[in-house]
Amino acid sequence: MSLLMAPPLPLVFLLMIHVCVSGVSSADWDVKYRPSHICALKDSSVIMKCIYENPSKDKIKKVFWTKGPVKKGVDPPDLSEDPEYSQRLQYLGDKQQNCTIRLSHVTLKDSHMYYFRFTTGKDDGKWTGDPGVTLNVTDLQVESPERVTEGDSVRLTCKSSCTLTDRATFIWYRNSQPLTERRDRNNELLLQSVRREDAGRYSCAVHGHNHISPAVQLNVMYPPRNVSISIIQSGQIWSGDSVTLICSSDSNPPALNFSWFKENESSAVGSGQSFSALQSGRFYCQAHNQHGSQRSDAVTVTVHHGAGRNVIVIAASSGGLFFIIIIIIIIIFIIQRKMKSRRSAVHEYENDDPSAGTYTALELRSRSSDLYDTLTTIHPRPADHQSGSSEYENQSVSVRSSCLLNIINKEENVLTTSQ
Template identity: 40%
Template structure:
């Protein structure tokens, strides 16, 4: 399944337990006792309240702290929440607190609703309040460094459990991974070099709140080893030709060795091999060996033909033909 994202929604997970605390007609009823939400997301805390007839409500607000005089501090006046808190009176005697851009510091506090009426004793705080847990989303890769063909497990987790269990989406190098897996575990059963990269994950529907990236390192021996020649245009006898060896490997190739076919001893070492003042006796098939701790394969051969006449000199490989011309002055 090609992973998709839905519109921006609140990622909030509730344990729906209504709390009713009433005394002589006074009370606050919270929609839930506990809420878990992702760091950076938005959360709503709701309640309804009641009071005896003959009172008129003059003030409603939420708080978590008291000031030095033990008076509750309105969240809208709290420096840690200023600009991130809004109140909504959705219906009569119903109230909703919205907190945006959730932070870890918002977590595990008791959010309580308080209302004040026009009567001297007409003040009420709802107990015990609502506990908010703000959770990070993290990605674990086990193991983080593997050889080709091995198995890797990617685990997307949160610091606090989310209920109901959400679906997850996966990213590699910031691009969605095409996968049918929507649970919090993604298994790469047979890793190849193409699987190496930076991975992250997110709860489906909030792909803007991704986990920090974690890197999967795939170890493999040299592959796709090939030889190229420079310059690619016409070369006259007596000029220089440089052969270059290219190879894909992790860790990188630490040793290149050059050979001429049917010649026992190596011709040179290093990623490039230069033949200066080229002569007809330099004709032949050349190839390189690329080596790291996990392998030492040879490239295909590159045939270089040098002629002492005005015939063009050509270079070709056993995989593809390259036209490199070298002329001998008369």
């Protein structure tokens, strides 16, 4: 049975002769890539490891890399001659077995399938390692909720379009400043019990690479804090005046509702960010947003009552008193000069005629009449404003004029007695 199934001896002989004549066929040529899929970060350098086999030991004429798609019957282009790759592509292999290359500063446009190809001196000595190595280039994006409330737990993720081939250590940034305590192999950033200080622009990167993701704003919402009142008023507040109080707070979103209260009163006395107080008391405000509310400390408003304001007004309207005082000083100076002149005249008269009478020489009444007439013709300046102020000024001038006349009469009596 076994003899009948054995092939004829001439057929076995022919098969052995064929193998010896043809040697190793091109089907034994091979190219292997490790790994066959690469996910690389934008602007990084990529190494495509490659080995090939040439059992025929034919002399290798040319080795190069190309990118897909590869069409049958068409010689693919050499990337080292392509302007987009020539400055970034470096062949690290040889013409024996190693066909590794390095591609620097990869971009998103570099995402393709790449092939190694070699040729020999024979017409049929061309081989392309198909399938090639797939390169995916990715950038980084931060994924986070747009709005969170103070006290919540927040998870931010540094995402890429593919899983990075190399083991990556992620770095996190807030407002362009690195969060050094957040450096680990996990691409997530967990903020437990988030605070308002955690708000900001977050970005991520991979340690050892220059590429940083675009920043994403984390908005932390919180109720009003640090509510305070400012008083828009200077000086004392008199009855009939109003003092403006302004309520301010730190909140997100900004507080839009404000209520005003007077201490020891249960109901609100006003609303809005500003409030006009017309009476004395202690006032406080309360700020509200959708996340809560807070009240301020109370401030004291004191309104003065009485004639204090009227006194100030009268004093301001009596500016003419200054002019009157100046006139009085000038008159007193003139009187002193005239009295001195009279003493000099008396002295000269007594020296010339000792028997002459003193009263005849002085003639005080006739000599002082011009001064008396001058005083009586002085009138106070008409009032510019209120009739009450005018009466006040007229009375003041009359009193001063009377006092001045009394002084002159006393001076005349003294001179008369002494003589």
